[in-house]
Amino acid sequence: EVQLVETxxxxxxxxxxxxxxxxxxxxxxxxxxxxxxxxxxxxGLEWVSSINTDGGSTYYPDSVKGRFTISRDNAENTVYxxxxxxxxxxxxxxxxxxxxxxxxxxYWGQGVMVTVSS
Amino acid sequence: DIQMTQxxxxxxxxxxxxxxxxxxxSEDIYNGLAWYQQKPGKSPQLLIYNANSLHxxxxxxxxxxxxxxxxxxxxxxxxxxxxxxxxxxxxxxxxYTFGAGTKLELK
Numbered sequence: 463e464v465q466l467v468e469t470x471x472x473x474x475x476x477x478x479x480x481x482x483x484x485x486x487x488x489x490x491x492x493x494x495x496x497x498x499x500x501x502x503x504x505x506g507l508e509w510v511s512s513i514n515t516d517g518g519s520t521y522y523p524d525s526v527k528g529r530f531t532i533s534r535d536n537a538e539n540t541v542y543x544x545x546x547x548x549x550x551x552x553x554x555x556x557x558x559x560x561x562x563x564x565x566x567x568x569y570w571g572q573g574v575m576v577t578v579s580s
Numbered sequence: 581d582i583q584m585t586q587x588x589x590x591x592x593x594x595x596x597x598x599x600x601x602x603x604x605x606s607e608d609i610y611n612g613l614a615w616y617q618q619k620p621g622k623s624p625q626l627l628i629y630n631a632n633s634l635h636x637x638x639x640x641x642x643x644x645x646x647x648x649x650x651x652x653x654x655x656x657x658x659x660x661x662x663x664x665x666x667x668x669x670x671x672x673x674x675x676y677t678f679g680a681g682t683k684l685e686l687k
Contacts, residue, residue: 507669509669566626571623
């Protein structure tokens with residue numbers, strides 16, 4: 463059974479940093495791209511970052527480029543999201559997702575809440 | 581970036597009814613489209629990928645169709661457990677984008 467468990471969320475002041483983790487199980491982690499997607503309270507979904515199987519290629523939308531960094535440790539079956547220079551508009555539930563084939567998430571974690579506020 | 585315009589924003593339907601949700605892409609996405617269902621307080625779950633392929637375990641009353649820039653999700657014989665929000669997502673372009681969502685309620 464595929465399981466994705468996110469941790470690391472919480473309340474953080476604007477301009478500070480936070481690092482999210484997502485531990486995967488139930489599949490061969492090193493064979494799949496992984497994603498982070500977020501959802502602001504009461505809003506829709508926004509893709510935040512992608513990472514390929516060996517971590518050599520990463521992608522971000524303009525809204526987080528230069529502030530967020532996705533990485534992975536295939537030995538630990540874990541994908542990370544380092545978030546720097548956080549803003550109030552980064553307040554959201556952050557989900558990690560496993561790639562199904564070519565760009566969609568076939569399994570998602572339960573999500574972790576990040577609140578950016580002074 | 582490819583923009584995804586989803587309609588309607590909300591929808592009220594009766595049990596047993598057939599419901600259709602639409603997504604229009606700002607350019608051809610060559611069937612690189614997925615549909616997700618999100619129930620209140622839960623994480624999104626994949627329903628459809630590659631525009632018309634049913635994900636494992638998804639009931640056959642859900643179906644996807646379309647091509648080019650126009651895509652749709654159809655739910656036949658609406659059940660109470662289908663009350664949820666639905667989102668489309670394009671993945672033809674590596675800068676993935678989602679539709680704004682459709683909230684489906686029971687009439």
